[in-house]
Amino acid sequence: MTLHSLSPDILGALEGAVGRDGLTADTAGMAKYLGDWAGDCRGSALAVLRPGSVADVQALMRLCSELGLGVIPQGGNTGLVSGAIDSKGAGLVVVSLERLNAIRRIDTENFTLQADAGCVLQTIKDASEAQDCLFPLALGAQGSCQIGGNAASNAGGVNVLRYGMARDLILGLEVVLADGELWNGFSGLRKNNSGYDLKQLFVGSEGTLGIITGVEVKLFPKPARIETAYLGLASFEAAVALFNRARRDCSDLISAFEIIGSECIDLAQLIDPGVTAPVSAPVQALVELSSSAAIDLNGMLAGFLADAMEDGLVADAVLATSVAQAKAFWAIREGLVEGQAKRGYHVRTDLSVRISDIPALIERARRFVAHEHSGWISLAYGHAGDGNIHFNVLPPADLGAGEARARGAEITAGLYDIAVNLGGSISAEHGIGRSRSREFWAELSPTHRRMVTALKTALDPKGLMNPGCLLPLTETVP
Amino acid sequence: MTLHSLSPDILGALEGAVGRDGLTADTAGMAKYLGDWAGDCRGSALAVLRPGSVADVQALMRLCSELGLGVIPQGGNTGLVSGAIDSKGAGLVVVSLERLNAIRRIDTENFTLQADAGCVLQTIKDASEAQDCLFPLALGAQGSCQIGGNAASNAGGVNVLRYGMARDLILGLEVVLADGELWNGFSGLRKNNSGYDLKQLFVGSEGTLGIITGVEVKLFPKPARIETAYLGLASFEAAVALFNRARRDCSDLISAFEIIGSECIDLAQLIDPGVTAPVSAPVQALVELSSSAAIDLNGMLAGFLADAMEDGLVADAVLATSVAQAKAFWAIREGLVEGQAKRGYHVRTDLSVRISDIPALIERARRFVAHEHSGWISLAYGHAGDGNIHFNVLPPADLGAGEARARGAEITAGLYDIAVNLGGSISAEHGIGRSRSREFWAELSPTHRRMVTALKTALDPKGLMNPGCLLPLTETVP
Structure with a gap:
């Protein structure tokens, strides 16, 4: 069932959960939540909800669970793979975490920091630096991305080879589950080997298993x-x-x-x-x-x-x-x-291969573009230590936007093939979102698909969390 | 249902899966698989199975799934929490990985190594060193523990503060699932952000979700x-x-x-x-x-x-x-x-707290032992950088074994309370196993319990994987 609008009753109930300031359902007010950072992807929503507390997030999810209403958790919307944009018109509400933006605690003796999910990465970096500490996650969007989104998408960046991905920097999470229950996964402990490490499941899950409301991270001494x-x-x-x-x-x-x-x-x-x-x-x-x-x-x-x-x-x-x-x-x-x-629309990838295969990846990709898409301009740069190459391709200046996008999709598919044939990944750091879910799913073994689906079903049995992201909307599994 | 013996038919079928050399069901032959490294815990098994290939592990699990027969995956049996010992007589078969003990591949350009699960940690360390590389996992049992067990128990050790736990060192896993399906989670990639990171679920799961048959790890330059x-x-x-x-x-x-x-x-x-x-x-x-x-x-x-x-x-x-x-x-x-x-039997713990709480933990624990268990000798040592203290207590020399164990259980409970009251963990690195499952489960929030149970059910719906370990045998969840 795809909803096309919310009845006044439902809007009233949602407003009851998040307060009058927390609900936007008009086109103008919603606009900034429906387009991505790069400006080349737009989506739709039935409403944008901006809860002001963790309790509000819980109330909201209880309500959505009751109503069977799907939600898109949204951070800074800088992930570039339509992870927080309903580009498929599935009739969802956006839940923006932007009002939950406090740093809760910095503990310089234990080198840890706790923050609300909506806290902007740069704010966390600055607060750490003020205490002579370093929070090493560093990426282009750090002035607008949010730590909850960084956790949900397992963000990478330029310092991964020294400090790891977001996953490696996260000590604990606080998550509101699909049924509105709150899971408190904070501990402040460096070492805690007590059963399944549940936070690992939410890191990189792109909002498909719950809404991250708080994040606890490791700090490091600030480099002198x-x-x-x-x-x-x-x-x-x-x-x-x-x-x-x-x-x-x-x-x-x-x-x-x-x-x-x-x-x-x-x-x-x-x-x-x-x-x-x-x-x-x-x-x-x-x-x-x-x-x-x-x-x-x-x-x-x-x-x-x-x-x-x-x-x-x-x-x-x-x-x-x-x-x-x-x-x-x-x-x-x-x-x-x-x-x-x-330059506007262009093909943007985020490939990874074994470090030793970087030269082969770039050489094959360049040859492919030159031979099959002449006039397009190949660009290769990236993080050598992670085997992660952004192989991007710019359209000829005189090509119309529509034609460029159609051809761009072909080029993207060709580049994915090259990476996969080298045993590589089509998503080194940005994630799958909606832009890559078809290709991602097509590559998985049946066993892997069944495991992904089983985990999704275990934590989100009604399929309310970010439908269409990561797992295809239409997927049915035996 | 607890089985007390296997019928000749079933023994024949198991032998069909693992070959004649792979099955032991007599008391003498099984003895070495039924006692732990420290010698203070023994269990029972209906048979010990030693598959000689990954395909054998699959055949075995298909059969066990059909029969509803529970299995205990076993590595070097050095974990010290009865994770691989059925101390509760639940009527299980032990699956030892010891015959799967080859190093499959060392790639010095990418600083990665792939090995069978039964490969002894020291063998991997030596092979790495021979290539001028370091595999940094270092612990007392490294001469007998196996890399699959290290992964399943998320092993720690003395170099964690620099290189992390086993979890941080693992790039990929190969796992036979409860139904005999094989999941190949190898990639050799440093960075791969494509959907749920399934390997994270198996690391630290102590054999309750599947049998790890292969492990891919990160290597580092050998320190000069x-x-x-x-x-x-x-x-x-x-x-x-x-x-x-x-x-x-x-x-x-x-x-x-x-x-x-x-x-x-x-x-x-x-x-x-x-x-x-x-x-x-x-x-x-x-x-x-x-x-x-x-x-x-x-x-x-x-x-x-x-x-x-x-x-x-x-x-x-x-x-x-x-x-x-x-x-x-x-x-x-x-x-x-x-x-x-x-010294024989003694209270052995593996507590962690925030680093800044180490002095309080030790002081409270020492005071507790001195005041309430006079004659017992407190020992405190551990990994400062991880907040991980082994607070152990030796019985008075003249105390009988039975009385020492009874009193030891009381002391253990008291020490767990002290750690938990400081916001700490009762298991920093050894895991939960069967020794700590009751205390572990008792501390969890209902939400956390539901999540653990949902994940367990998702991947092991028949409850065949290491029953009684980590999750209590009798637990029923709404």
């Missing part, structure tokens, strides 16, 4: 020293070899190892024409070491790079001599993402 | 430099303060931070009378830094300790000047565990 280098390399093969050597020679102190195809630099310049890469080479890398201890990182990085140059792995290298210069290096990496957004 | 210090401290408060400072001043290079109450030293001497602590102080600490990079760890550690001494946090410190001296420090830590085993 950071060294940044921008490198020119002959090839992606050299980049992989260099990363493997860096793992050893720079121990666990590498906090970022980003690789960038030189074609991406033009894009950064779209944002800021003043951006120039400090090296000229077909593949460029941004390497960062950091440490809270008084280690001579500059000497370590310089020595490492000198050796690597001698062995022909690095063609050119510039070590930042000031914070401003390090920022300028990062501006290239950040600018190329913004540059793509400026 | 290791520095070890043995410290004398005035108190556990000082130990916690010192750890927090070490986190900052030694960055992410601390690989162990073990704390030892001085009363434990006598025990190490039971094993080796030549063992002497290099310092004399009420609390002692063993600190290890390690790095694959050429960092002056000796200078870092010496400088850190000099500052800490100046500030009164450290009373005495000895830096190992040779590998032999570092080994002698570790012999104290290892010897005290073996010393306890030599």
